[in-house]
Structures are given as structure tokens and as C-alpha cells.
Amino acid sequence: MPTPDPARRNERSRRAILDATRALLDETGYAELTVGAIAARAGAGKQTIYRWWGGKSAVVLDALFDTVATGDVALPDTGDLRADLRLVVRATVAEFADPRLSATTRALTVETLSDETMAGEVRDRLLRPQLDAVKDRLRAGGVPADVDLDVAVELIFGPIYHRWLLRTGPLTEDYADRLVDLVMAAIGDRASG
């Protein structure tokens, strides 16, 4: 009889739990999500989730990291920087305007504010890959070398985040386009596309 392989079995459970977390986030949203529901969907024990992750927010974060790690975060490059940024900014604004996605991000932002280790993880594993993808697109678009791309990329996402977090204005497609126009004036009027 072959010896069982606990490492492989653990990896299968881990995958099942992360997949279940993502599916339930889509179906019910963060607030309604429970560790019990994740365990039931994944065919795992609640205790396994608590032992491996510690609780709901950590397993959700890992499920989201996993999406970024396995997904394609690269921006389209049609040769038209303004059009490509519009797509990305409209999509980002729509995500923040969606009550279900917004609740997840809000909950994770609270965790991030309260926990330095969590803040570092969110920044390096979730945020940085997405910001870097936009930086790559700006670089390919011929943004002049004297523009600091780290500052430029936050010129795009900072205002959206500010408006969402502090509820200072509507998150609409019209807003997205006005923002892109200002950003393009800042960096792109000298870019080649």
C-alpha cells in the first residue's frame, strides 16, 4: 500500500478552500461570508481554516492574492494610451461603486489600517502587481523620462480611492473619463501613445 502524501492532500484542501472563498465572495459578499460556509463548500473542516489562516479576513486576503498571482493584470496596449487608461479607470471606478466589492475592500482596508504586517502583505502581494502593470503601460506609452512613474500611477488611483473612502463624490463613468483627461494632461500630452 503506498503511503499517503499529506503535503499533496493539504495543497488540494488549500486550493479548495481558496476557490470556495472566491466563489462565496462573488455570491454573497464579504459581510455575509462565514468560515462555516467556506468550510462546507470546500468540504473541509472549520478548524482547518482557523488553524491555517486564523480567521475570515486572512483567508479572504489569501484568496484575493491568489487571483492576482494567477491572473493576468497586464493592461491592454492598443497604441492609444488615453483609450487604454479609460478602460482601466472605468473598470476600477465600477468596482469601487459596486456595493459588494466595495464592502470587501472596505473590510480589508480596516484590517490594513490596524495591522502593519497585513498592510505590508496587501501592498506587496495585492496592490504592487496592479500598480506595476499600469507603470509598464505608461512606460510603453512613451511618458517622458522626467515624469516619476510612481507618482504618476498614484495620480490615477489615489483620487478614486479618496473619493470612495471618504465618499466625496459620485463614482460614475463620467467621473472616470474626467479623471483620465486630467491625468493625460499631466503626463500624456507629451506621450506618444
Place this chain on the structure above:
Amino acid sequence: MPTPDPARRNERSRRAILDATRALLDETGYAELTVGAIAARAGAGKQTIYRWWGGKSAVVLDALFDTVATGDVALPDTGDLRADLRLVVRATVAEFADPRLSATTRALTVETLSDETMAGEVRDRLLRPQLDAVKDRLRAGGVPADVDLDVAVELIFGPIYHRWLLRTGPLTEDYADRLVDLVMAAIGDRASG
């Protein structure tokens, strides 16, 4: 014998408590601040603070509202929009880089994220007056009419907030100046000053 005036006495206590809160925030910072210390400094009872405000975060918020309401939030107008924005942005970046002020803002941001009523109060009483002051300066600086000033003002503060909250980069004077240069390119190259 004249009847005592409880309304006036209450107003004196309220002022003493808010003044004590601000003084202690400056001296010890948010994390170390306790309702007991505020009460002792103000010569009031802890129960009064709990009864009127409910707890530490609410009395701190009221103390900060009070600063904005009584203080002068107008921007300098030297006729040089870039120079005036630089002053404001450098000061804002320095505030966010200060560990003590940063801790207060961080704690209030957590409250804001968790409580819709608090979020509305913070926005309308604390944030809006400051954003409006910058809008007024932009308007006086001759920013073209087709620039949406609500979007423009968040183009200034959104990136700072993003960088501070998500710890994506250093909060330095050099950063402040680079940000102002991008913002000026977005809105100001067509402004008159």
C-alpha cells in the same frame, strides 16, 4: 440669589473638554490618549464625556471639527498658484509623515470606514471645508472653466492619501514637489496664477 445657568455652565465644560482633548492630542498622541486624562485636564467628570460623546473617538473628532470651524483654512494667494500649492502640499505631506498626527488620522479613518454616520460627519465637517478652500484657490488662480474642480482637488489629495494609507512610497518634500508639478501640468499650465 440668581438662578444658576446650566446651559452656560455646560458650554463652558464642553469648551474645556475640547481644549483639553486638543492639548493632549498634541502632547501624547491618539493611542495614549484616555477619556480619564481628558476629564482630569478639563476638570470634568469622565461620566460627562461618556454621556455627551459616547467615547474617545467621538470627542477627538469633535475637537478636530472645532479646529476647522474656528480656524482659518483659506489658502495663501500670492498670485503664484504653483508656489501656493507647494506650501499646502508640503504641509499636508509633512502631517501625514508625522507619526503622531498619522496615528490620529489612521484611527479616525478606521472609524469612518466602519460607521456611515461618522463617515458623513467627517466628510462634511472636517474634510469638505479644507477641500473647498483649495477649490477656491484654484478658481482664483484662473483654472480653465472646463476643469472639474472637484476632480482637480482630489488629484492633489488623493495620491497623498493613497501613499499614506497603503504605504506605497516615501512622504517627503521631494515627493510633494513632484506631485505639484504633475498637478500643475494637469490643470495649471493653462491657469494664470
